[in-house]
Amino acid sequence: MVLSGPRTGACHAIDDTTTTLPCGEAVPVLGQGTWKMGEDGRRRTDEANALKLGLDLGMTLIDTAEMYASGGAEEVVAEAIAGRRDEVFLVSKVLPSNASRAGVKRACENSLRHLATDRIDLYLLHWPGSVPLTETVEAFEALKAAGKIRHWGVSNFDTGEMEELVRLPAGGNVQTNQVLYNLSQRGVEFDLAPWSRQRGMPLMAYSPVDQGVLARNARLDAIAARHGATPAQIALAWVMAQDGVIAIPKASRPEHIRQNVAALDIELTSEDFAEIDRAFPPPRRKSGLAMI
Numbered sequence: 001m002v003l004s005g006p007r008t009g010a011c012h013a014i015d016d017t018t019t020t021l022p023c024g025e026a027v028p029v030l031g032q033g034t035w036k037m038g039e040d041g042r043r044r045t046d047e048a049n050a051l052k053l054g055l056d057l058g059m060t061l062i063d064t065a066e067m068y069a070s071g072g073a074e075e076v077v078a079e080a081i082a083g084r085r086d087e088v089f090l091v092s093k094v095l096p097s098n099a100s101r102a103g104v105k106r107a108c109e110n111s112l113r114h115l116a117t118d119r120i121d122l123y124l125l126h127w128p129g130s131v132p133l134t135e136t137v138e139a140f141e142a143l144k145a146a147g148k149i150r151h152w153g154v155s156n157f158d159t160g161e162m163e164e165l166v167r168l169p170a171g172g173n174v175q176t177n178q179v180l181y182n183l184s185q186r187g188v189e190f191d192l193a194p195w196s197r198q199r200g201m202p203l204m205a206y207s208p209v210d211q212g213v214l215a216r217n218a219r220l221d222a223i224a225a226r227h228g229a230t231p232a233q234i235a236l237a238w239v240m241a242q243d244g245v246i247a248i249p250k251a252s253r254p255e256h257i258r259q260n261v262a263a264l265d266i267e268l269t270s271e272d273f274a275e276i277d278r279a280f281p282p283p284r285r286k287s288g289l290a291m292i
């Protein structure tokens with residue numbers, strides 16, 4: 001199965017700027033990543049200000065993880081969302097090494113403390129590990145019942161792993177799978193994206209501008225020129241044009257934040273999609289899930 005192209009509404013998009021989780025809650029298709037934030041104390045204020053600017057411009061979904069700067073990125077997020085928690089859809093992740101029943105609870109408490117909040121909106125298992133999934137799912141459900149998290153999901157799960165997950169008791173409560181997805185890494189289109197779409201479950205695309213590499217890709221220059229945009233904006237607009245996909249670019253420079261928000265207004269044409277497919281061909285066979 002290969003599916004790609006403009007939004008068809010299979011994930012019940014309310015408009016072009018939101019998509020819907022399986023539970024029915026609408027979430028923005030454009031959020032903000034935070035990997036590499038919080039690593040250098042001298043940059044913390046600038047990083048928090050970048051996230052605040054993103055919030056001001058409507059990028060209200062913020063993605064972070066206990067792994068990023070060992071809680072430092074969560075602390076930057078805390079600074080950015082102080083006094084405006086209710087505006088934000090907060091995503092964080094637990095490491096597979098903490099995915100046991102007791103480990104998840106402890107990790108979540110630590111994240112809540114770093115984030116200076118009482119709840120995480122969407123809590124993800126960062127990648128598959130050795131703790132039995134049933135145990136992690138039970139721990140997620142217990143956190144939900146306690147009001148510490150509102151939803152849970154996974155990250156870096158391939159199709160077989162998703163199939164195994166949804167067969168578990170309460171496994172069907174998974175709300176998203178966060179995976180590497182950008183023009184240079186289209187492998188998920190072969191079967192994982194169609195599988196997710198069929199369940200009405202959005203994929204969350206990480207590294208949507210390939211960690212900045214696509215910003216310098218000359219194969220996007222002509223399309224960018226047609227739209228009066230930058231190659232990075234075209235790469236991002238393309239990810240957001242995929243049905244049921246949420247993009248979470250990380251940007252710490254204000255001009256990048258503004259450009260990423262403006263990418264929401266870029267409407268790629270069928271000519272653009274065809275040109276992109278020639279330059280960045282969709283997958284023709286199954287390959288292992290790429291990860292960073």
Ligand code: NAP
Binds near residue numbers: 036155249250252253
């Ligand atoms: P990314 O968002 O594709 O790229 C970030 C880089 O691109 C930064 O260097 C940024 O520069 C630059 N950039 C952003 N917007 C730009 C624009 N409009 N024009 C030119 N350059 C631009 O890569 P990522 O940080 O790896 O992925 C995004 C987020 O996904 C992460 O921050 C993290 O939250 C999440 N993630 C999750 C996983 C996982 O395993 N679940 C793995 C990787 C990432 P500046 O910062 O200088 O503005």
